[in-house]
Amino acid sequence: MAGILAERPDARVLVATGSTPMGLYAELARRRAGGALDPSRITVYQLDEYAGIPPEDPRSLLGWLVRSFVEPLGIPLERLVPVPRDGDPDACARYDLEVDRAGGYDLAILGIGPNGHLGFNEPPSDADAPTRLVELAPETIRANAAYWGSPDLVPRRAVTVGMRGLLAARTILLLASGAHKRDIVRRALRGPVTPEVPASLLQRAADVRVFLDRDAWGEP
Numbered sequence: 541m542a543g544i545l546a547e548r549p550d551a552r553v554l555v556a557t558g559s560t561p562m563g564l565y566a567e568l569a570r571r572r573a574g575g576a577l578d579p580s581r582i583t584v585y586q587l588d589e590y591a592g593i594p595p596e597d598p599r600s601l602l603g604w605l606v607r608s609f610v611e612p613l614g615i616p617l618e619r620l621v622p623v624p625r626d627g628d629p630d631a632c633a634r635y636d637l638e639v640d641r642a643g644g645y646d647l648a649i650l651g652i653g654p655n656g657h658l659g660f661n662e663p664p665s666d667a668d669a670p671t672r673l674v675e676l677a678p679e680t681i682r683a684n685a686a687y688w689g690s691p692d693l694v695p696r697r698a699v700t701v702g703m704r705g706l707l708a709a710r711t712i713l714l715l716a717s718g719a720h721k722r723d724i725v726r727r728a729l730r731g732p733v734t735p736e737v738p739a740s741l742l743q744r745a746a747d748v749r750v751f752l753d754r755d756a757w758g759e760p
C-alpha cells in the first residue's frame with residue numbers, strides 16, 4: 541500500500557474498518573510518523589456505515605475510520621467522503637455518479653465477512669450492485685457483535701458502497717486473518733464465482749492482491 545501511495549500521492553482510496561486492517565493502518569501511521577510516507581493528499585472514501593448512525597455515536601464506522609486511518613495518517617477531514625448514511629436512493633445514485641466522474645477508486649482496502657461479504661454487500665450481491673441501503677445478514681450481526689459487546693447493539697441495516705464501484709477499483713487489497721476466515725477465504729478465491737459469495741466476484745477483478753495470515757489459508 542505504501543508503494544501504491546508513493547506512486548499516486550493523490551489516490552482515491554476506498555477504506556474498510558473492521559478489525560482486520562487495523563494492523564495495516566497502525567503500520568502506515570508509524571511510517572508516516574517516521575517521515576517515510578506522506579499520505580496527506582489522498583482522498584478517503586468510506587466503504588460502509590450502519591444506517592442512520594450519526595458520527596458521534598460510538599458505533600459510527602465513520603468515527604472508527606477517522607480515529608484509525610484519517611487522523612493518524614494526517615489526512616484533512618475535507619478529503620474524507622462519507623457514504624450517504626441514511627441510504628437515500630437518490631443520494632446513493634449521486635454518490636456513485638460522483639465517484640465515476642472523479643475516475644473511480646484507485647485503491648480499495650477490503651476485509652471479508654464470514655459470509656463472503658465485501659463492505660456490507662451481503663449475499664446475494666451481483667457484480668453490478670450499486671451503493672445502497674441493505675439489511676445486514678444474521679452472520680454479520682453476530683460477527684459485528686464482537687465490536688460492540690452484544691448483537692442487540694448492532695444496527696440491522698447499513699449503507700454500503702456497491703460491488704460495481706469496488707470491483708472497478710484499479711487495485712484491490714483483500715486482507716484476512718484467523719482460522720475463522722479459512723473456509724470463506726477458500727470459497728472466495730477458489731470456489732465458483734457467484735453472487736452467493738460476493739467476494740468470489742474478486743476472481744474477475746483486474747488487479748487483486750490478497751494478504752492472508754497462515755491461519756486464514758493453512759490446511760485445517
Ligand code: F6R
Nearest residue numbers: 556557558559560651652653659
Ligand atoms: C468493514 C467492512 C466489512 C469487514 C468484514 C470483516 O468496513 O466493510 O466488510 O471488512 O466484515 O470484518 P473483520 O475485519 O472485523 O473481520
